[in-house]
Amino acid sequence: MASADLREELLCSICLCVFKDPVMLRCGHNFCRVCIDQHLKTLDRSGGYSCPECREEFQERPALMRNINLHNVSERFLVTQPNHEEITGICCSYCVDSPVPAVRSCLHCEASLCDKHLKVHSKSPEHVLSDPSTSLENRKCSVHKELLKYYCTKDAVCICVSCGIIGEHNGHKMESLEKASMKKRKKLRNVLQKLTIKREETKKRVQSLEKHRRKAQEKASGEAERVTALFIDIRRRLDDLEKRVLSDISRQEKEKSLSLSALIQKLEIQKDELSRKMGHIEELCNMTDPLTVLQEPDTGDLCDPEEGGGDEDTGGHDNQRHDVDGLDVTVISGKLHTLCDIISGIRSGIYVEGPADILLDINTAHNNLHISDDLKTAICTPKKQNRPETAERFQVYPQVMNRRRFTSGRHYWDVQSSRSGWWSVGMCYPSIDRRGDQSFIGNNNKSWCLRRYNNQYSMTHDSTVIQLPHNISSDRFRISLDYEAGELSFYDLCDPIRHLHTFTTTFTEPLHAVLCVYRRENIGFGENNWLKIMNCGKTNYKLK
Structure with a gap:
């Protein structure tokens, strides 16, 4: 603001620009030397001079100080x-000595004006002012060179007065630019x-996809850690097995070596x-004195009495040699069969770990x-089972829960269904209603299920159906x-296994398996409507 006030004091009243080589008249007013010279020249023939600012007259041309x-x-x-020219790009058309930013443009004059020149500009209606612009020609009709004042609604173009009266837009509906622009705005x-x-x-979808991507990355990271741990365990167990087998081979080799050495x-x-005995006998054979030879004991006495049966002794040695000829490969083979146990353990680690049986609870049926x-199969039947009515028994819909509660960990169970009929299979909270309309699994916020109806399959939770x-x-x-993780997933056990859907939530109660084998009057009863629990287990990994 201070800079603007200072600029006002430094403007020449003739060119309205900052002083260049300022000079002063005797009256005390200042002007650019060029500006006051041109002014005084125009007064040379008039016989008198005056100050452009205060109109003080001078008999002679005043000296410029x-x-x-x-x-x-x-x-x-x-x-x-x-x-300012670099900042706005639009400068006053009349400030030729120094660039001054324009504040308005006159469409009639096709000129841009600064504050000073705007004050002295004509206020007549034909002088239409707009924001500073370098393309003033665009605001005029290219045919009649008149200002564009109206909008043709038929052709959706801006026109001048002549276009609407004698031009090609004659007879068309026209609106003022203000009204048309208001509608367009x-x-x-x-x-x-x-x-x-x-x-x-789109932003929410991006955030959702980012969340799914992070979740996928976390799952991939978890799976990578699980597989890495699995292979580390495999290598450890193989190393242990190798050490045990090699140690057993070494032990057997030492035992056999000691036995053979002895x-x-x-x-x-x-x-x-x-x-020694052979040498003594050879000496006797070489003697020539008959008396000495005859006085020696018989040759049979020269042999060890314990070795009387030469052939049998040899046979005994052969049998002993046969006994120590090799290692006990049966023991080694038995240890190597541990590899099968390791492979079975790997499969168990991947698919299932330990039994976890699911039995249906008749008290809820x-x-x-x-x-x-x-307690594995539920069959729809027209015959009443005459069970007592209890608070835990389903009274409206043909449903049954299992006995076991799932409160933690990862589990799975398989079910086989009849190829006809209407059935549902899933999981629910024990607090599910047993008597009202809200007791139908999938039609409340306490149960999740896969449903088959009219040969169509859908996933249902809280009455929300996903076909x-x-x-x-x-x-x-x-x-x-x-x-x-709050995930309940359903799979089609075709070849290969196909993922159908995953419900994601935060479980707040224990979960029970639940089956529904429904009947309708137009469908009737029949033992072809059934559900059967096949197997179940506890997993140490996510199936998805």
Whole structure:
């Protein structure tokens, strides 16, 4: 603001620009030297001179006294001011000595005006003012060179007065630019509102996808850690098995080596003794004195009495050699069979770990459900089972829960269904209603199910139905529960297994398996409507 006030004081009243080489008249007013010279020249023939500011008259041409202080101030001011032409790009058309930013443009004059020149500009109606613009020609009709003042609604173009009277738009409906622009701004606001809503929806979708991507990354990271841990365990167990087998081979080798060494030492002693006896007999054979030869004991006495049976002894040695000829490969093979156990353990680690049986609870079974003796199968039947009415028994819909509660961990169970009929299978809270309309699984916020109706399959929770587009030909399904993660997944046990849907929530109660084998009067009863629990287990990984 201070800079603007200072600029006002440094403007020449003739050119309306900052002083350049300012000079002062005797009256005390200052002007640019060039500006006052041109002014005084126009007065040379009039016989008198006057000040353009205060109109004080001079008989002779007044002397121009240079105002050094004002010159210095003007120079410093120009140095400290930014280049307005670079900032706005539109400068006053009349400030030729120095660029001054324009504040308005006159469409009639096709000129841009600064504050000073705007004050002295004509106020007549034909001088239409607008925001500063360099393309003033665009605001005029290209045919009649008149200002565009109206809007042709038929052709959706801006026109001048002549276009509407004698031009090609004669007879067309016209509106003022203000009214037409108001309508267009209203439409644009509606479009803007729709775009804003769409942008917010897109933003939410991006956030949702980002969440799913992070979840997928977390799952992938968890699976990678699980597989890494699995292979580390496999390598550890294989290393342990290798060490045990090699240690057993080494132990057997040492035992056999000691046994053979003892036998070899014994045989070496026998060999030396036999050599000594053979040498003595050879000496007797070489003697010529008959008396000496006859006085020696018989040759049979020279042999060891314990070795009387030479052939049998040899046979004994052969049998002993046969006994120590090799290692006990049966023991080694038995240890190597542990590999099969390791492989079985790996499969168990991938698929199932330990039994976790699911048995149906007759105390919850509807009276039109026959429960098999093994508590695995629920069959729709027209015959009432005459069970007592209790608070835990389903009274309206033919449903039954299992006995076991799932409160943590990862579990799965498989079910086989009849290929006809209307049935539902899923999980529910124990607090589910047993008597009212809200007791039907899937039609409340306490149960989740896969439903088959009219050969169509759907996923249902809290009365929200998600139709499955898959062509399901299998009659076996898997329900997988990850309690801590809040995920309940359903799979079609075809080849290969196909994921159908996953419900995601935060479980607040224990969960029970629940079956529904429904009947309708037009369908009738029949033992072809049934559900059977096949197997179940506890998993140490996520099936998805």
